[in-house]
Amino acid sequence: MTHKTRGLPAALLALACATQALPAGAADQPTAPARKPAIMIIVPFTHGGPTDELARLLLAPLGKALQQKVVERNILGAGGTLGTEKASKARPDGTTLLLSNIGQATSPSLYRDLRYDPIGDFEPIGLIAEVPMMLVARAGLPAKDLKGLLASDTSALSYAHAGVGSASHLCGLLFMNATRSKPRAITYQGTQEALSDLVGGHVDLLCDQPTNTLKAIKAGQVRAYGVTSKARTDVLPQVPTLAEAGLADVELVVWHGLYAPKGTPRETIERLATGLREALADPALKTRMAQLGAIPASAGQATPEGLRQRLTAEALRWEPILRGASVRAD
Structure with a gap:
């Protein structure tokens, strides 16, 4: 060892030796791009239920559109509020999302002590589908x-x-x-x-x-x-609407939306929304949804503004109904 290397710290000397041992030209080769982290979609309802079924249909086409692995996690309990709270407190970086249904609009009227704001603590990404009951x-x-x-x-x-x-x-x-x-x-x-x-x-x-x-x-x-929809469903066209059968006031379509925690960057929301629209345009997904009686959201609905408008309108619709029925979940 020469006098030039005696004063080097051991770790620095080891690094220098390792670099010298690299094959010719190896140090100039580009590094592989970092793999994107997986996206976890929280579904706050039971495994095998209708919202879970819809979520599982979406995973593969959404992952393909985003070029990212997309996985699902069921966190159930308290009418969907436990999983929704978990999603609201996730890091706002686009790696944890929430897939919820009409309950996102009704929970403000049902719960007095929620530890999150169902509307204010989330960034809408887009409507996914509507399903009659x-x-x-x-x-x-x-x-x-x-x-x-x-x-x-x-x-x-x-x-x-x-x-x-x-x-x-x-x-x-x-x-x-x-x-x-x-x-x-x-x-x-x-x-x-x-x-x-x-x-x-x-x-x-x-x-x-x-x-x-x-x-x-x-x-x-x-x-x-x-x-419960205005028109009969294609999967069972022989079944009348409740309005046809004499119950005009029983009209309800369950809608499902995708959300990110509040504070998620705008460009991330737009990228996720673009991926959602691409996924919903997938022919195989559309066919599978149709077989289950679900209607995929249009390109205009699968947007942050489209979901925001639906969420606001439904919250306003259900608040007087629930108040009039004196219904509380807590």
Whole structure:
């Protein structure tokens, strides 16, 4: 060792020796680009439920559009508020998102002590899809159609839902208001569990999305009385709308949106929204959604402004309904 190297710190000397040992030209070669971190989408509802089903359909096409791995995490509990709170407190860098449904608009009216603002603590990315609901009954119920159901004593029946403020609960509220009846409510952790009990004959009625009920309807395990949208659904065109069957005031379409935590950079939101629109244009995704009765959002709806307008309008719609029914989730 020469006198020029004696004074070098050991770590620096080791680095110098390692550099000298590199093959000729290796130091000039470009480094591989850093791999983008995976995006985690939090779904605040049960695995296998309608919102979860929609989320799982979106993962691959969204990942392809963004050239990034996209994974899902179910964080359920308290009507979807536990997972939503977790998403609201995530780092606003575009790696943690929230996929939620109509509950994002109703929770401000349902909960007095939320530890987050369902509207103010999120940046909308875009609407994903709309899904009508269906009023279904256990196969053994005597009423063969909605007319027969309305002629019976509906207050003597049981009605399953997935918790206060869930889409199935909101549909039940509209049904009770329209029929001026009060069937006995039975709460489940998710509508998948409720549907299982409906098939088993343990409850009488359920209002849920065809993403969850379609197989049971087609198999004859449950009976469909009507769909809650303005028009019939293509997956079961023989099932009338509830308006056709005599319940004009029971209209409900469940919508699903994608959100990022407040403070996420604008350019990140735009990149995610562009990826969402590209994913929703994927023919395979559109086909699969159609098979489940879901309607993909248009390019104009799958935007931050499109989702923001829908969220605001739905919050204004449901606030007086929930207040009038004296419904609280806490």
